[in-house]
Amino acid sequence: MEEIITLDYGSGGKKTSRLIEKHIVPRFDNEALKSLGDGAVIPGGEMLAFSTDSFVVDPLFFPGGNIGKLAVCGTVNDVAMCGAEPKYLSCSLILEEGLPLETLERVLEAMGDAAEAAGVCIVTGDTKVVDRGRGDKLYINTAGIGVMRHPLPGLAAVRPGDAVIVSGTVGDHGTAVMLARSGMMQGDVRSDCAALNRLTEAMLSNVSSVRILRDPTRGGLATTLNEFAEGQRFGIELEEDAIPVRPEVQASCDMLGLEPIYCANEGKLVCLCAAGDAEKLLDVMRARPEGENAAIIGRVTEEAAGRVVMKTGLGGRRILQKLAGAQLPRIC
Amino acid sequence: MCLAIPLKLIEINGNDAVGEAMGMRRKVRVDLISEPKIGDYVMVHAGFAIERLAEEQALEDLETWEELQHALG
């Protein structure tokens, strides 16, 4: 009989211990976790970066990744965007009664692999089980701590003329998930889910004029750039033709009635830096696999303060708004 | 509600077909097309091919466009 999660696994008793000792600890293998205290005691630095995120993606598995990989990379990236070196993660699981253990194992395996690849340790966690129907198979919350290495000045340091750089193709993750959900199309679109801490370290240790970094997750590139410009004395102007988009992502978005610049990314970052450093930063980024398609996509402007404007290939201009609500697929 | 995309038919099974563009494949109904053939380019809207496309390229071979070209110089 297939082993499944029942309410017993969340009770804190024998089944919980077994779940932790047999399935979780070995996959997250590190000393701090092995002692299984209430919290992990870990050495730290003067300034820390701390972030948390919850992951409720549906479906759990999609081309290019799964909820586990996402949970690790997502929090690693949030910490890295602060200019910090991510070190430790927590992992809280909320499991729905009836979840096959095999599914959980696959997710945990992916989390362990992603943590190892990123050079971080998952040092503490929790597991709860809820009644069937009260949780959609599996939810994960991760929190991450990192040590500040390169404090970033932020939006206050942004100047007209600054370059807007994206680390690679946009819209891959959101599109891959939408396709997996729509269940009607096959193709080569894969999530770009990846840890970016090594990329940010390379960028920040080689170029000093990076103002801000952000990973454009929900809402996509367009929303993140709006978050930069909103209420500021500068605007952002993009060149539509300069924004890297995979042809298969564009084709899928056309079919689904979506736009790649509004689709989530889970392995990309966008940054603003001094114009003079843009080419150098691009070289640094392109030298790493996570940044191989990095591109300058626009610049900061004095005009259109507070807004993001896109110049189309035809010389037309349009204003890019934030994504209003959940991106619903258009059919028509 | 006119959003439609051109796809190339790569499989046909009665009224159920598969269309392809840029490596992306999707199910397409061909009830509205007379004698669909593999290799046909069709315009697909809401899961239905609504018309066979004369060819893949737009505007290039239009008589009117050629006249226009002359007019525009």
Added chain:
Amino acid sequence: MRSAERCRKLVGAIAALNLPETRIMEVCGTHTMAIAEAGIRSLLPGKVQLLSGPGCPVCVTPPEDIDAVLDLSGEKDLILTSYGDMLRVPGSRRGDSLLRRKALGADVRIVYSPMDALDLAADEPKKQVVFLGIGFETTAPGTAAAVLQARERGLKNFSVLSMLKSVEPALRALMAMDDFAVDGFLCPGHVATIIGEEGFRFLPEEYRMPAVIGGFEPDEILFAVYLLLLQIAEKKPQIQNAYPRAVRPEGNPTARRMMEGCFTLTDARWRGLGEIPASGFTLRDELSAYNAAKRFSLTPGAAALQSGCRCGDVICGKLRPDGCPLFGKACTPEDPVGPCMVSSEGACAAAYKYGGQE
């Protein structure tokens, strides 16, 4: 397909026509969006005004009809299937939408095709599956084919709530309005795929109205606009096909036969245009088993308008989106008063998203 060079030439040719104040109207939601997205208006001379007409099938649905859909969605053991476009559209009560009803427990599912709804009906024999049919002639034939499939597969739990409408009666109603003043129509490319050039011949022949059928890429749109403005400049109204790759003179007879075989045209209420005879597609009597309005005894209530909402005027091209006092203030995509701001093909949504008239 996007040819910047071609567009440049067309923009130059349009400017060279040196037209006086000219108003042209597009009547296709997809044109509305494509034009806004490509910034076409910013490429046209200032004296040429490109208006949006009743081309968004969601926007022309009156609020009481939407209310009927919202109430239906809450029925026990009923799955309401709809294109994503409809989810945020409010009925007569502000904030009430399928998205909200879904959050409150209604089983509302997004589908990409009526065939998805059919398959769902086959998978869920104990539930009623209602497909919300919204669109014009582009969408009607596919919906018809799906109904015939339902009959062939013997699916007793599938029905279509048809809000499908026909374009020609709307254009006639528009032109009958006292204050209607448009010099030419950019005709919807994919509706034309079905009804052909012939389907729009009434415009030049009965109304001496210039008309050009246009495609959806920026260069295709500019090409159609150029031809239309040329007709206007030369005072030679005709019907021209600037989208021959997808539109034949006779349209798609197979699709038309399918559509006419399953649907008949009945009187229908349009937001902004009022009641128009023979303008709504209703399933014929022999297919009434699949007519959700009959199956669930739906009788839309009296006309109910959200206060202050000017969607009706926007739909008729009498008011530009940014001319509406609610635009961007009380009415935004996150919190819309009427459908034009939140439909994926609404003129106000396009203006808000892409910056409107630049």
